[in-house]
Amino acid sequence: MTLAGVILDVDGTLVLSNDAHAQAWVEAFSGYGYEISFDQVRPLIGMGGDQVIPRLVPALNGKTGAGKQIADRRKELILNKFGSQLVSANGSQALVEKMQAQGLHLVIASSATEQEMDLLLKVAGVSHLIPEHTTSSDAEASKPEPDIVEAALRKADLAPDRTLMLGDTPYDIEAAGQAGVGVIAFRCGGFRDQDLAGAVAIYDDPADLLHHYEQSPLGSQGS
Numbered sequence: 001m002t003l004a005g006v007i008l009d010v011d012g013t014l015v016l017s018n019d020a021h022a023q024a025w026v027e028a029f030s031g032y033g034y035e036i037s038f039d040q041v042r043p044l045i046g047m048g049g050d051q052v053i054p055r056l057v058p059a060l061n062g063k064t065g066a067g068k069q070i071a072d073r074r075k076e077l078i079l080n081k082f083g084s085q086l087v088s089a090n091g092s093q094a095l096v097e098k099m100q101a102q103g104l105h106l107v108i109a110s111s112a113t114e115q116e117m118d119l120l121l122k123v124a125g126v127s128h129l130i131p132e133h134t135t136s137s138d139a140e141a142s143k144p145e146p147d148i149v150e151a152a153l154r155k156a157d158l159a160p161d162r163t164l165m166l167g168d169t170p171y172d173i174e175a176a177g178q179a180g181v182g183v184i185a186f187r188c189g190g191f192r193d194q195d196l197a198g199a200v201a202i203y204d205d206p207a208d209l210l211h212h213y214e215q216s217p218l219g220s221q222g223s
Contacts, residue, residue, distance in 0.1 A: 003218065004162040005105035007152045007181065010112065011046070012168035012189030014092040014124040014206065018045045019190070020082040021074075025052065028073040032066050046169025046189070048111035048142020049074065079115055086123045089188050091207025093125035098210055099218065100129060108133030109152035109165065111142035132156055143171040146178035153179065164200070164217060166209075173198040184209065184217060 012018040022042040029036040036056050044052045049062035049071040060067035099106060107130070110117060114135050121127040132155055139147030153160060160180030165172060168189025176183045177198060185191075185199035186206065196202050200217050203209040213219045 002162065003104065003164060005107065005156055005158040006099055006218070007107055007109045007149060007156075007158075007163060007165040007176070008096075008130070009165065009167040009169075009172050010108060010110045010117070010120045010124065012089075013166055013172075013186055014089055014096075014126065015086055015120050016089050016188060017078075017082075017086050017120065017123075018042070018168070020078065020086060021045050024074045024077040024082055025056075027077055028070045029056070031073055032070050034070075042190070046143060046167075046171040046191075048136065050142055051144070051171075075113060075116065079119060083119050083123075086120070088124045089186070089207075090205045091210050093129070095206040095210045096124075096126045096129050098213060102218070104218075105156050105158060106130050106132070107152045107156040107158070109148045110134060111136045111139060111148050113137075143169075144174035144178075146175045149176050149179040149181055153181070166206075167199075168196075170195045170198070182217070 022038055022045050025041045026036055026038050034057055044055060053060050053062045053067045062068060062071040112120060112135060117133060117135055134148055134151045134155060138151040141147050163181050165176045165181050165183045167183050168186045169191055173183045182200040185196040185202045188205040193202055209216055
């Protein structure tokens with residue numbers, strides 16, 4: 001069946017932001033008396049705060065009390081401290097333009113907040129190219145739960161078997177898989193190939209996929 005659309009993750013996929021998110025979590029937890037190391041939180045990046053917080057401190061959650069305060073502080077740090085340090089993944093804008101030229105329907109699937117999404121899409125250089133996106137308000141639970149991917153499918157009116165997702169973490173692969181969508185994964189998010197083993201293909205970054213576009217799952221199935 002002909003490919004109709006592509007769901008795109010942003011953090012770690014279009015923007016090299018995963019280390020910044022990990023450091024923001026470390027600082028946010030520290031501000032409330034919890035000493036969480038970078039190495040503890042870095043493997044969890046790709047999940048939303050509702051998943052990260054109870055994994056690190058089981059007594060907390062991201063929706064109430066100190067857990068919510070920590071989640072809010074992490075957001076402030078990304079917007080006001082780390083945001084100016086973020087850079088686009090190599091080839092992000094060019095890849096998006098190529099997929100658009102191929103007639104693919106593009107939609108962003110992220111559990112970032114609306115403010116974070118605005119920042120990230122500007123950094124990636126694709127704010128004007130992808131009008132449709134999900135945010136944390138569109139899903140009850142974040143990745144690796146499938147809610148965000150399913151919300152993106154609904155928003156773009158895409159069938160799972162005619163859609164692929166671009167992601168960079170094992171949580172993208174797990175979430176998309178539960179929604180019936182295959183994932184093309186990027187190494188630029190900092191995960192190892194064995195962590196991304198469920199992907200239909202793995203490339204270094206958007207530029208690498210663009211370079212091999214015609215031989216990739218996008219080129220072989222695209223319209």
